[in-house]
Amino acid sequence: MIQYPLKVLHIENQEQQHVSNKFKPSQLEELPFIFTCIRWPEDAEQMLRIQREDVSAQHGGQEYALPLLPFDVYLADLNLRDDTVIPSDFNTTQARHAEAAGLTTAALMACNFMQHPACIIPYTAYTTELEAPQYDLVKRLLPDSVLVDWEAEELISKGFNIQTLLPRISSQYRKVIRMAARAGHVSIPYMELRRLLQQLCSSQGPSDGTDDGTCHDTN
Amino acid sequence: MGQMTAPVMIPIEETMAISTAWGRRKISLRAFWYDRDQGQQVDSRDLREWLDGFTPSNDELLAWQMALRYFRLRQSEQSWKRYQLSRALQAMAKGKDGNNIKIVTAICQEIGLDVQQTMNDPKHISLPANWKYPHLISHPTTKDNDDI
Numbered sequence: 558m559i560q561y562p563l564k565v566l567h568i569e570n571q572e573q574q575h576v577s578n579k580f581k582p583s584q585l586e587e588l589p590f591i592f593t594c595i596r597w598p599e600d601a602e603q604m605l606r607i608q609r610e611d612v613s614a615q616h617g618g619q620e621y622a623l624p625l626l627p628f629d630v631y632l633a634d635l636n637l638r639d640d641t642v643i644p645s646d647f648n649t650t651q652a653r654h655a656e657a658a659g660l661t662t663a664a665l666m667a668c669n670f671m672q673h674p675a676c677i678i679p680y681t682a683y684t685t686e687l688e689a690p691q692y693d694l695v696k697r698l699l700p701d702s703v704l705v706d707w708e709a710e711e712l713i714s715k716g717f718n719i720q721t722l723l724p725r726i727s728s729q730y731r732k733v734i735r736m737a738a739r740a741g742h743v744s745i746p747y748m749e750l751r752r753l754l755q756q757l758c759s760s761q762g763p764s765d766g767t768d769d770g771t772c773h774d775t776n
Numbered sequence: 777m778g779q780m781t782a783p784v785m786i787p788i789e790e791t792m793a794i795s796t797a798w799g800r801r802k803i804s805l806r807a808f809w810y811d812r813d814q815g816q817q818v819d820s821r822d823l824r825e826w827l828d829g830f831t832p833s834n835d836e837l838l839a840w841q842m843a844l845r846y847f848r849l850r851q852s853e854q855s856w857k858r859y860q861l862s863r864a865l866q867a868m869a870k871g872k873d874g875n876n877i878k879i880v881t882a883i884c885q886e887i888g889l890d891v892q893q894t895m896n897d898p899k900h901i902s903l904p905a906n907w908k909y910p911h912l913i914s915h916p917t918t919k920d921n922d923d924i
Binding site for chain 1: 784786788789790791792793794795796797798799800801802803804805806807808809810811812813820823824826827829830831832833834835836
């Protein structure tokens with residue numbers, strides 16, 4: 558099992574589409590991500606209600622000890638509407654029927670923790686959903702600290718597959734952590750950067766343009 | 777992703793430490809570079825470029841500037857003279873006069889201090905302004921170092 562994985566929230570109303578149901582447990586353990594799957598905005602609301610105080614209490618602490626909220630990555634089904642007939646006495650709200658409810662849930666959750674780098678990877682099986690006014694609205698007004706992988710649109714046209722989204726978690730988070738460092742929300746200690754460069758590229762020369770990129774496998 | 781120019785293997789236990797508003801956090805380095813098709817291999821050029829893209833924080837830059845400033849002060853001729861004078865006075869306090877009287881006399885004359893007063897009461901002499909140096913951590917409420 559990989560230690561210190563990225564925390565990913567998967568927002569998907571079809572339970573059978575959840576990442577946790579797409580992989581065997583042994584495969585999930587090999588991933589450098591830990592997934593929490595929810596179906597509805599109400600689930601997100603409950604998580605916020607229960608954990609927001611704890612997150613606030615740990616702000617300014619020495620050691621990061623937040624196993625769930627705030628999430629690093631939101632993998633969000635754009636729309637959460639389905640044709641399920643909900644019993645009239647079922648405790649639900651209108652939130653899930655909102656346009657682009659998955660994307661909006663992810664965006665609003667991320668905005669609760671502005672100093673915590675986060676990226677959102679929206680997806681949909683229907684290209685027409687990308688024309689939804691709510692999608693356009695969120696796209697225009699999200700703060701810079703939350704990165705949205707708008708290029709996921711390209712993936713949709715190539716045929717949606719949850720496995721194809723996993724490498725995007727890495728590539729998008731690489732971008733967002735650098736953006737957050739530039740904005741001063743996080744910092745990577747200089748000695749840590751030196752250590753990684755020396756450890757992983759110990760045989761490389763200085764990166765002054767004369768670097769030939771030679772870096773040997775350390776294993 | 778095409779063919780890698782110089783693949784590097786990221787060990788399973790490798791992490792990157794990040795300072796956040798909620799404290800120091802470690803994240804698996806593999807989480808930044810997951811690609812099922814490439815296994816755990818990363819193009820070293822991509823890895824280096826990404827790591828090089830992180831700039832030092834303001835705190836780190838200030839710490840470097842301070843360290844450099846005090847390194848330069850430590851290398852100065854005046855610092856060396858102050859050190860020699862302190863050492864000679866401490867040796868004299870232990871009864872080791874020997875060559876130390878000559879050293880103290882010479883340095884006091886160069887600095888412009890009263891030789892006898894310096895030898896009798898070294899803790900209460902005040903260096904001329906151009907021979908003083910600031911405290912390591914400057915603070916508006918602290919005064920520059922008057923002691924030798």
